[in-house]
Amino acid sequence: MAESQGLTTPARLSALFSEKFGGQPDVIASAPGRVNLIGEHTDYNGGQVLPIAIDRRTYIAVRRSDLGRSRASSVSESVSGEFDARSPVRAGGWWDYLAGVGVQLSAMGIAVPQFDAVVASDVPTGAGLSSSAALEVATSLALSALTGTAIEPKELAVVSWRAENEFVGVGCGVMDQFASALCEPSAALHLWCDTLETKSVQMRESVLIFDTATTRSLLGSEFNTRRAECEEALRLIQRIFPDVSHLAAATVEQVVEARLPGKLRLRALHVVEENARVTDVVAALETTGQVPGEKLYASHESLRSQYECSTRELDWFVDRMARTSGITGARLTGAGWGGCAIALGQPEVLRAVGDATAADYEAEFHLRPRTWLTFAAAGARLDPVESNAEDVNG
Numbered sequence: 001m002a003e004s005q006g007l008t009t010p011a012r013l014s015a016l017f018s019e020k021f022g023g024q025p026d027v028i029a030s031a032p033g034r035v036n037l038i039g040e041h042t043d044y045n046g047g048q049v050l051p052i053a054i055d056r057r058t059y060i061a062v063r064r065s066d067l068g069r070s071r072a073s074s075v076s077e078s079v080s081g082e083f084d085a086r087s088p089v090r091a092g093g094w095w096d097y098l099a100g101v102g103v104q105l106s107a108m109g110i111a112v113p114q115f116d117a118v119v120a121s122d123v124p125t126g127a128g129l130s131s132s133a134a135l136e137v138a139t140s141l142a143l144s145a146l147t148g149t150a151i152e153p154k155e156l157a158v159v160s161w162r163a164e165n166e167f168v169g170v171g172c173g174v175m176d177q178f179a180s181a182l183c184e185p186s187a188a189l190h191l192w193c194d195t196l197e198t199k200s201v202q203m204r205e206s207v208l209i210f211d212t213a214t215t216r217s218l219l220g221s222e223f224n225t226r227r228a229e230c231e232e233a234l235r236l237i238q239r240i241f242p243d244v245s246h247l248a249a250a251t252v253e254q255v256v257e258a259r260l261p262g263k264l265r266l267r268a269l270h271v272v273e274e275n276a277r278v279t280d281v282v283a284a285l286e287t288t289g290q291v292p293g294e295k296l297y298a299s300h301e302s303l304r305s306q307y308e309c310s311t312r313e314l315d316w317f318v319d320r321m322a323r324t325s326g327i328t329g330a331r332l333t334g335a336g337w338g339g340c341a342i343a344l345g346q347p348e349v350l351r352a353v354g355d356a357t358a359a360d361y362e363a364e365f366h367l368r369p370r371t372w373l374t375f376a377a378a379g380a381r382l383d384p385v386e387s388n389a390e391d392v393n394g
Contacts, residue, residue, distance in 0.1 A: 014061060020073050025061035038281045054375075061118045083099050128339030281295050293344065326346060
């Protein structure tokens with residue numbers, strides 16, 4: 001059976017905070033992970049994406065601190081961190097995400113105090129479901145609330161994105177943070193990454209997430225290399241077509257005429273063709289209410305052969321889904337190089353397929369995958385602080 005949602009709740013987090021620091025937190029905020037239905041590696045190339053928030057969330061409880069430093073503790077991480085919230089230095093720890101958000105809020109003129117924080121999450125790390133964006137967005141919302149500052153969801157997303165790019169050092173696009181901050185229940189978020197315009201599109205289909213148990217880190221993958229390749233491809237295209245503002249705005253004909261070197265040509269073709277697939281899927285959702293599965297399969301094949309960010313395990317899952325009755329479409333999700341893939345279909349079909357596929361996958365790769373069903377869920381929110389927190393072991 002698909003893995004159920006974790007046990008994280010505001011009440012449990014309050015209890016954990018009290019156990020760690022004594023007393024209750026001032027603010028609790030949460031933000032979800034995300035699954036991208038279509039539009040992979042288009043976001044930092046100025047293109048379109050179509051993510052949904054999933055029913056997995058990261059929670060953070062915070063309280064002003066009288067100490068001259070901030071303290072951060074994670075339920076899932078074995079190491080806790082301390083830093084100066086007023087003048088943080090990147091430490092290479094998971095708490096850099098919190099510190100980076102503080103830097104960005106301070107740059108907006110918000111006086112971020114020293115604070116204590118406890119983080120709990122059921123968004124898997126290293127699986128391509130944007131656990132880092134969920135942490136950043138939850139932290140942005142929590143710290144802005146702690147200072148009594150009202151910030152619009154879009155601004156929270158930008159703050160979080162800048163924290164990851166400028167402080168943590170991962171050159172990601174804006175999709176993950178926007179999905180975590182802005183998504184609505186039963187809807188996908190159509191995001192134009194060049195203008196940051198957004199539109200909600202009804203999305204009621206169930207999604208099977210298949211975690212291949214092959215963890216990856218954007219810092220340790222070829223992500224930054226691909227981004228540099230895309231920047232070089234755009235530079236070469238602009239020598240002939242100076243009006244092309246970003247890579248996703250190019251046409252296939254322009255990519256061909258630019259006579260890009262082999263790898264750069266493949267990267268550019270993926271971005272341009274993937275951007276067009278987003279338009280097609282949005283149109284289908286608006287007219288039929290369903291995602292056309294052939295677009296998902298085409299996306300995966302392009303990610304495998306043109307962007308070269310798939311893996312043997314991800315390919316195995318997608319190929320298996322293509323041969324399975326009742327599955328409408330499948331592809332890797334997230335940046336690739338490991339992590340998760342998705343399949344769409346009816347809930348009962350996905351549940352049965354997930355069980356059988358997981359068993360066969362473990363026999364094939366000697367890895368134990370995690371699978372669960374999800375749906376289009378809500379974005380970031382402030383959660384109630386429980387004054388009488390439940391027992392930590394309850």
